[in-house]
Amino acid sequence: MDINKYQTIVKKNTPKENRVGNLLISFFVGGILGALANFIIESYKYIFHISTKEASGHMLVTFIFITCLLTGLGVFDDLVKKGKMGLIIPITGFAHSMQSSILDYKKEGLVYGFGSNIFKLAGSVILYGVVSAYTFGLIRFLIFGG
Numbered sequence: 001m002d003i004n005k006y007q008t009i010v011k012k013n014t015p016k017e018n019r020v021g022n023l024l025i026s027f028f029v030g031g032i033l034g035a036l037a038n039f040i041i042e043s044y045k046y047i048f049h050i051s052t053k054e055a056s057g058h059m060l061v062t063f064i065f066i067t068c069l070l071t072g073l074g075v076f077d078d079l080v081k082k083g084k085m086g087l088i089i090p091i092t093g094f095a096h097s098m099q100s101s102i103l104d105y106k107k108e109g110l111v112y113g114f115g116s117n118i119f120k121l122a123g124s125v126i127l128y129g130v131v132s133a134y135t136f137g138l139i140r141f142l143i144f145g146g
Contacts, residue, residue, distance in 0.1 A: 040059045060091055062138075068098075101114060102114040
């Protein structure tokens with residue numbers, strides 16, 4: 001088959017992406033997630049009589065737990081298909097990637113299974129996050145001093 005003919009067939013059968021619709025869905029879902037996070041923080045502050053900083057940490061742990069639970073139940077991927085990047089960009093995406101690695105390699109055991117593969121998806125996020133933090137910290141130090 002001719003390569004131009006093949007590319008024409010591929011282009012004709014490739015589904016069209018609705019970028020504006022995806023953007024709006026992500027925006028609203030991300031906003032709802034942010035509002036929920038704020039509600040959880042305020043609830044933890046009121047119930048446990050703790051500071052905003054402490055309540056924020058507890059909220060992150062709550063989101064991580066819920067994400068890992070929904071990933072383990074096989075529900076989170078379906079939610080991401082509906083909520084787009086509004087669900088996967090925050091800490092929930094990081095938790096989902098680590099939990100998915102654990103589930104994919106659990107049959108291989110603790111060490112060779114998920115112990116060796118837990119950071120396959122999240123490793124690049126950790127690496128570039130650390131490198132970026134170091135680089136921007138160094139730039140800030142050089143510009144503003146100690």
